Amino acid sequence: MSTLLDSEIRPLNIGLELFSAPFQRENITHTRLDWKPPARGDKEILDLLFRIRSAPRDDLGATARERANKEAIRRIMSGQPVLIGVRPAHEVFAEMTPHTLYHAGPPVDWEDMCGPMKAAFIGALKYENLAQSDEEAEKLITSGKICYSPNHHHGAVGPMTGVTSYSMPVFVVENEIFNNRAYCTINEGIGEVMRFGANGPSVIARLHWLKDTLAPALDAAIGKVGGINLKTIMAQALAMGDEMHQRNVAASLLFYRQIAGPLAEIASGTKNGPEIVTFLVGRNEQFFLNLAMVACKALMDPARGIEHSSVVTAMSRNGTRFGINVSSLDGEWFEAPCNMPQGMYFPGFSAEDANPDMGDSTIVECYGIGGFAMACAPAVVNFVGAGSVTEALNNSMDMQAITVGQNVDLPMPPLDFMGAATGIDIVEVVESGILPIINTGIAHRKPGVGQVGAGIVTPPMETMVAALRAYVDRHGL
Amino acid sequence: MTTVCSRVFPDTYRDSVFLMKISGIAGDCEGVETASAMMGTPRNKELLSASDLLTPEIEWARQDDLVVSIRGTATAAEQALQKVVELLNNQVTIRREGVRVPKSVNEALAADPQLNVAIISVPGEYAAYEALKCLRSGLHTMLYSDNVSIGDERKLKEFATNQGLLLMGPDCGTAVLGEVPLGFVNRTSKGGVGLVSASGTGAQQVMSLVDLFGCGISHCLGVGGRDLKDDIGGLSAMTALKMLDRDPQTEVIAVIAKPPGGATRKALLEIYAKMSKPVILYYADHRDTQPELGAGVTVCDSLEAVAIACCRVLEPQLQSTEAYENILAECSLELPEQPAGRYLRGVFAGGTLCVEALEIAARELPEPVYSNIEIAGSRILDDMATSVGHTLVDLGDDAFSIGRPHPMIDPTLRQERLLQELLDPDTGVVVLDVVLGDGSHPAQAEGIVDTLAEADARTCGRSRRIPVIASVCGTEKDAPSRSQVLRILEQGGVKHCATSSRAVRAALTFLEESK
Numbered sequence: 001m002s003t004l005l006d007s008e009i010r011p012l013n014i015g016l017e018l019f020s021a022p023f024q025r026e027n028i029t030h031t032r033l034d035w036k037p038p039a040r041g042d043k044e045i046l047d048l049l050f051r052i053r054s055a056p057r058d059d060l061g062a063t064a065r066e067r068a069n070k071e072a073i074r075r076i077m078s079g080q081p082v083l084i085g086v087r088p089a090h091e092v093f094a095e096m097t098p099h100t101l102y103h104a105g106p107p108v109d110w111e112d113m114c115g116p117m118k119a120a121f122i123g124a125l126k127y128e129n130l131a132q133s134d135e136e137a138e139k140l141i142t143s144g145k146i147c148y149s150p151n152h153h154h155g156a157v158g159p160m161t162g163v164t165s166y167s168m169p170v171f172v173v174e175n176e177i178f179n180n181r182a183y184c185t186i187n188e189g190i191g192e193v194m195r196f197g198a199n200g201p202s203v204i205a206r207l208h209w210l211k212d213t214l215a216p217a218l219d220a221a222i223g224k225v226g227g228i229n230l231k232t233i234m235a236q237a238l239a240m241g242d243e244m245h246q247r248n249v250a251a252s253l254l255f256y257r258q259i260a261g262p263l264a265e266i267a268s269g270t271k272n273g274p275e276i277v278t279f280l281v282g283r284n285e286q287f288f289l290n291l292a293m294v295a296c297k298a299l300m301d302p303a304r305g306i307e308h309s310s311v312v313t314a315m316s317r318n319g320t321r322f323g324i325n326v327s328s329l330d331g332e333w334f335e336a337p338c339n340m341p342q343g344m345y346f347p348g349f350s351a352e353d354a355n356p357d358m359g360d361s362t363i364v365e366c367y368g369i370g371g372f373a374m375a376c377a378p379a380v381v382n383f384v385g386a387g388s389v390t391e392a393l394n395n396s397m398d399m400q401a402i403t404v405g406q407n408v409d410l411p412m413p414p415l416d417f418m419g420a421a422t423g424i425d426i427v428e429v430v431e432s433g434i435l436p437i438i439n440t441g442i443a444h445r446k447p448g449v450g451q452v453g454a455g456i457v458t459p460p461m462e463t464m465v466a467a468l469r470a471y472v473d474r475h476g477l
Numbered sequence: 478m479t480t481v482c483s484r485v486f487p488d489t490y491r492d493s494v495f496l497m498k499i500s501g502i503a504g505d506c507e508g509v510e511t512a513s514a515m516m517g518t519p520r521n522k523e524l525l526s527a528s529d530l531l532t533p534e535i536e537w538a539r540q541d542d543l544v545v546s547i548r549g550t551a552t553a554a555e556q557a558l559q560k561v562v563e564l565l566n567n568q569v570t571i572r573r574e575g576v577r578v579p580k581s582v583n584e585a586l587a588a589d590p591q592l593n594v595a596i597i598s599v600p601g602e603y604a605a606y607e608a609l610k611c612l613r614s615g616l617h618t619m620l621y622s623d624n625v626s627i628g629d630e631r632k633l634k635e636f637a638t639n640q641g642l643l644l645m646g647p648d649c650g651t652a653v654l655g656e657v658p659l660g661f662v663n664r665t666s667k668g669g670v671g672l673v674s675a676s677g678t679g680a681q682q683v684m685s686l687v688d689l690f691g692c693g694i695s696h697c698l699g700v701g702g703r704d705l706k707d708d709i710g711g712l713s714a715m716t717a718l719k720m721l722d723r724d725p726q727t728e729v730i731a732v733i734a735k736p737p738g739g740a741t742r743k744a745l746l747e748i749y750a751k752m753s754k755p756v757i758l759y760y761a762d763h764r765d766t767q768p769e770l771g772a773g774v775t776v777c778d779s780l781e782a783v784a785i786a787c788c789r790v791l792e793p794q795l796q797s798t799e800a801y802e803n804i805l806a807e808c809s810l811e812l813p814e815q816p817a818g819r820y821l822r823g824v825f826a827g828g829t830l831c832v833e834a835l836e837i838a839a840r841e842l843p844e845p846v847y848s849n850i851e852i853a854g855s856r857i858l859d860d861m862a863t864s865v866g867h868t869l870v871d872l873g874d875d876a877f878s879i880g881r882p883h884p885m886i887d888p889t890l891r892q893e894r895l896l897q898e899l900l901d902p903d904t905g906v907v908v909l910d911v912v913l914g915d916g917s918h919p920a921q922a923e924g925i926v927d928t929l930a931e932a933d934a935r936t937c938g939r940s941r942r943i944p945v946i947a948s949v950c951g952t953e954k955d956a957p958s959r960s961q962v963l964r965i966l967e968q969g970g971v972k973h974c975a976t977s978s979r980a981v982r983a984a985l986t987f988l989e990e991s992k
Binding site: 004005006007008009010011012013014015016017018019021022023026028029031032033034035036037038040041042043046049050053054061394397398400401432433434 | 488490492494495516518539540541577578579580581582583584585587588589591592593594595596597598599600602603605606607609610611613616617621622632636643654655656657658659660662695696720721724725726727886915916
């Protein structure tokens with residue numbers, strides 16, 4: 001029996017303010033919770049949580065779920081994502097045919113796709129020379145000749161529309177600890193780009209340039225340096241003001257620094273040298289975003305399929321619906337209609353122009369960067385409409401409440417080097433009502449207009465609740 | 478021309494006591510007819526609808542949204558709303574500039590790993606879950622909240638027992654751990670009396686009397702009113718007894734219990750027999766206590782007897798009955814000669830104090846005695862809102878306080894009932910309790926005195942013929958102190974006795990003598 005009566009009593013007050021008054025008067029060290037009803041006050045869900053929380057425990061006091069979640073974040077944190085090359089999609093995806101397209105988010109039918117997603121599909125078919133016009137492309141799709149599925153079903157991710165086609169070059173990242181690979185297309189830069197649904201001649205031309213000029217040079221340079229560990233870059237960039245979702249200035253330069261020598265060697269003397277360097281360094285501060293995404297994908301995948309684990313292994317949106325994957329429920333999507341991002345709009349645009357939330361980029365928040373590491377990126381606090389630096393610090397602290405652990409590889413200097421919150425636990429999310437905070441770009445709802453703002457968005461709570469119900473069913477709780 | 482002005486604060490929670498307070502402040506603004514701040518639960522929406530305060534905006538609110546609705550002149554309602562917004566934003570212990578207030582038990586423990594006791598007073602439907610989380614984090618837990626199911630209580634207590642943790646409650650109002658008061662507590666001297674109590678006000682009464690007799694308290698461990706039922710099996714009481722038995726500060730242990738179940742009673746007897754310290758026992762009803770006496774326990778039939786028995790163990794010079802009687806007899810009892818009505822009325826805030834008075838009244842009075850609580854010999858009121866014949870009510874009971882703060886926190890309910898009794902021509906004498914200490918409203922005495930004055934005015938002085946006899950439970954260290962409160966009561970024409978049983982006896986004598 002514990003020696004309560006001999007100890008210095010330190011109370012935790014959960015509830016009425018008046019019970020703290022004597023502690024204040026007597027100078028008793030105490031804490032008062034900023035309490036809210038758990039599960040947003042829903043008693044039926046609270047009952048599910050009670051069952052989960054009172055599951056049997058082992059000698060160390062841990063439930064099967066807690067052990068499994070520890071294992072999940074052990075895997076997530078011990079991974080080493082190494083960029084080993086840039087290869088054509090058809091070379092790395094065994095099941096890919098010229099008529100295959102991959103896209104962001106959970107599965108979605110053509111009829112249900114948002115404007116930018118449809119436009120990116122059309123653009124990709126034109127780029128692959130399967131259609132000469134929009135009409136031809138649409139016909140091809142509606143006639144069922146195009147086979148499409150989510151990037152996530154193939155170990156891949158893609159930003160915004162996330163469309164990946166047969167001949168597109170993709171980054172290849174190997175997680176050296178678990179021998180799994182992940183893939184992502186190359187960032188196209190800003191302006192009219194296919195990830196926002198633009199599909200005009202300039203967009204197609206750029207995609208060809210990426211394939212024919214940039215990708216071979218990058219692949220060769222990466223080969224020459226013998227692979228690049230992306231985790232090291234991410235940790236450094238965090239200390240340099242990037243959160244790697246809406247700000248990748250430092251990470252992009254750090255990446256360039258690693259390949260600058262070999263790239264110069266390869267490109268020197270060719271006419272392409274200056275445009276390669278200009279594209280990588282001069283024009284594209286978000287270049288590293290796709291690398292952060294593919295690194296996080298490579299780090300998250302080993303946490304899939306751990307029996308009893310309630311850790312979220314992916315969050316993703318297709319512009320219509322938001323879906324999540326949960327470790328022990330691997331293979332199932334838990335979906336709900338996407339939320340609208342809350343944010344700041346570029347001059348001339350407003351919330352009415354915004355497309356619902358879109359893209360696979362939310363994989364970075366699963367790992368603990370992006371919105372989760374907002375504390376590290378005070379420079380973009382206003383850009384994403386986080387309110388204030390204090391609020392950004394608070395956001396990063398809030399995320400600790402819904403995650404399994406702190407990532408020692410992602411220290412956050414403004415929070416005294418506390419590790420970023422890693423391993424979103426659906427149980428903690430549903431209980432606390434605190435949703436994961438995602439930093440995101442906002443696409444125009446009309447195809448091709450491009451980015452109209454940036455902001456903060458959260459997954460719909462329904463995705464978490466649906467996963468929780470399935471979790472209780474699956475584990476017989 | 479009045480209008481209704483409303484506002485929804487999404488995903489915002491404040492406790493009911495705080496919301497009641499700001500509703501009151503907004504309602505008192507000039508030009509405001511009525512104001513209400515509450516959580517947007519379906520039940521609360523019904524309440525708002527009944528008072529014509531439900532707006533479309535509030536209809537759409539979720540149950541974890543805070544809603545405010547104010548009816549008054551357009552400008553007054555708008556100003557009152559601004560006032561409410563200000564009060565919501567400035568609640569100091571929730572948000573302090575630059576200091577992060579933890580939102581979960583885990584976060585609190587990460588910030589201060591030395592936290593070791595939780596006091597939970599959230600609405601009942603969430604209380605068991607919070608308690609489970611606290612216990613799982615290794616915190617001893619006091620559960621002030623009620624409305625926890627007996628099944629959940631059993632699960633929580635089994636878990637606590639396995640972990641060597643003490644779960645006090647549910648529905649535990651009073652505990653003291655060394656220097657630290659939890660809930661409703663009187664400030665007493667430190668000393669050798671350790672308490673295990675199934676009753677909050679019962680414990681407060683014993684602690685205050687022990688202090689009054691010049692002794693002191695080591696710890697007071699609450700167990701909750703149902704702990705000794707066989708469904709629970711006295712799990713918390715057993716842990717508490719063991720803790721006190723090995724605690725070096727504690728020299729004598731008082732157990733304030735409600736009638737235990739048969740199996741639990743037997744299990745407790747085994748523990749009593751093994752205790753190394755003297756045990757003084759009070760069961761709220763009077764049954765055959767031979768088995769307890771056989772286990773070496775001193776059995777008392779009133780709370781004051783418990784306090785006396787404890788002090789007798791601690792203070793060898795305080796043995797004579799007169800010594801205690803001299804202290805307890807101190808009272809102010811100049812009663813009028815002619816009563817107004819024939820009946821005894823009691824308006825209590827303390828549950829056990831009400832039971833104590835009720836038992837005496839039911840035993841002594843030839844006519845039936847009514848109440849909202851059931852004891853052997855009393856009858857249940859048909860209509861809780863109206864007293865009939867001899868009636869003693871416990872206003873802290875769910876029948877009155879559901880959705881409202883306990884009358885010790887907010888005495889409005891009790892003042893309303895007291896006024897009602899004083900205006901009732903059948904009322905001959907009123908008994909009530911005033912429980913002082915941390916948690917209690919500091920101006921209860923003033924409220925009672927004001928109520929007497931109002932009754933006086935409304936009956937043209939006739940209500941002055943109804944003596945109001947208060948028992949004051951408190952110490953000189955409380956704020957306000959016992960003697961300050963006694964003075965306020967005396968000046969306002971309220972009689973007083975040292976304990977609830979003495980107050981009701983005085984009232985019965987008055988009714989008897991003036992027949």
